[in-house]
Amino acid sequence: MFNSKIKVTNQVGLHARPASKFVQTANRFASEITVQNVTLGGDPVDAKSILMVLTLGVLQNHEILIQAQGSDAETAVHDLTNLVQNNFAEAEN
């Protein structure tokens, strides 16, 4: 089991494009991946489900916990963490 706790700093949080990118990235891996909104509390949800990720209501400056279990769990957590850290690779506007 690999995990990472990270603050979401981009403006819209896990919504719209960033949410789509997060879920698309999770879907590249075979591992079971969950994500949880630490700031608001609540249960971990399937990181590969756009609907469940939206229901987390992750806004700017919320902390999330990413957990993965499986053959490629380490890379999955690494890539998802990077994606969040790089603000979903959005160019500033």
Place this chain on the structure above:
Amino acid sequence: MKDTGEIQLQGIAASRGISIGPAYCFSVPDLTIPHRQLESTSQEMSRFTNAIDSARAELQELHADLLKRAGEKEAAIFEAHQMILDDPTLRKKMEQQVEQGQIIEQALMSAIEDFANMLAAMKDELFAARAADVRDVGRRILRILLGLPDQSLKMVHSPSIIMAQDLTPSDTASMDPKLSLGFCTAAGGLTSHSAILARTLGIPAIVALGEELSQKVSPGDMVILDGMEGILIVHPCEETLQKYRNIQEKQAARDREFRSNAMQPARTADGKMIEVAANIGSAESARMAVANGAEGVGLLRTEFLYLEEKEPPTEEKQFGIYKEIFEIMGQRPVIVRTLDIGGDKPPSYLRFPQEMNPFLGWRAIRISLDRPELFKTQLRAILRAAFGYQVRIMFPMIDGLDELRRARQMVEEAKNELKVEAVPYAEDIPVGIMVETPAAAVLVDVLSEAADFFSLGTNDLTQYTLAVDRGNATIASLYQPLHPAVLRLIKQTIDLAHQKGKWVGMCGELAGMSTAIPILLGLGLDEFSMNPRAIPESKNLINHLTVEQSHHIAEKVLSLGTSAEIEAYIRQVLADL
């Protein structure tokens, strides 16, 4: 007044413009689920799999179409819809329902409703609004399961104004602006997707007209949709029709004038030429800048090159991207700003210290000077790509002369390397700085020793001058770009630079704001650089001002004590133009 049978309904103006024409009453297709025998779970689920394949094809078509008509941002919603089709949790929920004895159509609708209700109950409006998207996708799949064609608004065959209870994003996106002259909905709000899309596509619209809408309007009724005031007029009398036709014509003439003037260089009513340029960050936005009449690029942001990858971009990669953008701009001048990032948005390969306040921390030119290999790679790429084009280099967040001298020294080193390697590069490239710290603004005469030009970055200048974090919602009202202190620094920058024979531009948001343009013109700003979309209207405003008048405006503004007074005065000036 004689009774003409004219009826007026008041709603919320959602998208500007006036349209006149017959009403088309759009009703949602009947998606009642018929009774049928339950099949095996795998058979039920394979019906679903087939349906989402068709749904995906429809959504891809819609996405491609909207990409062309409205752009990437607006089309993205249909990418999200496609992701909902493949959602594993949705599928799992449906499978459970089927196993409990529901046919797939019922299983779909109950799962969709569960998700929609979950989202609708969320506190944040943005998330709650997604419930409409989930229902939209659900209805699409159900319609396919029931074997019904995708009718939507493709059924409109002659120019009409659409009346509906509500419209889904799919409905709005499938409108043909030549046939759908506008739309009115009984429900909806300003921030609904349909309203946003209407504004992007330029279709006049009114929302929230209430239940009266369906009672008062019948198919084929003549209506006037006033998207400015949010008024729908049913059965207008001849006099009203004439009045609105006149407004329509005046607006069309104004639009034509804006568009054709945008391609002309901006000049004041008394003939002074003013450079109006664009702020861009990609080849795509460069094309948009040209299409909107930009006379140059006052700010080419380069951060995107650094934030997208796990490695810093190579010289070759940067060279290719810069060159593509310069090529699109032709011989128009382009100002490239060197790397402007900080700890608020760190790339993964730069090890950032934990900072209490990243906006006062290790950022912009400070990083470039500490990481010469990163800085020089960028300078080499710019110098090489600039060969044969009108390119200028600009450093962000300069505080004083020592930083500027060191940065210029790096430009010289990069040039020398290229010379030794016999690689072509732009030898006489002008080098300037952003004025975005109060320190730079008060030192402009000193900095003139090593800067060929100045560009005011008013977003940061406002933040640093007023000590107001522009991302902090609690103090958002204190962030005032028209604050007298900020305006004094702008005036001082322009005056000091002109005394030294240097020109001053502005690439902050202020440069494209109609409330600021008359003041900036009066203060003697030489170049206005803004969001490409703001160019046509800004040029039009400049065309209507004289230099003398703007001097008078600036003088008056500098005598006022608060932003509120300044704004009130400027609004009056604009209203009188």
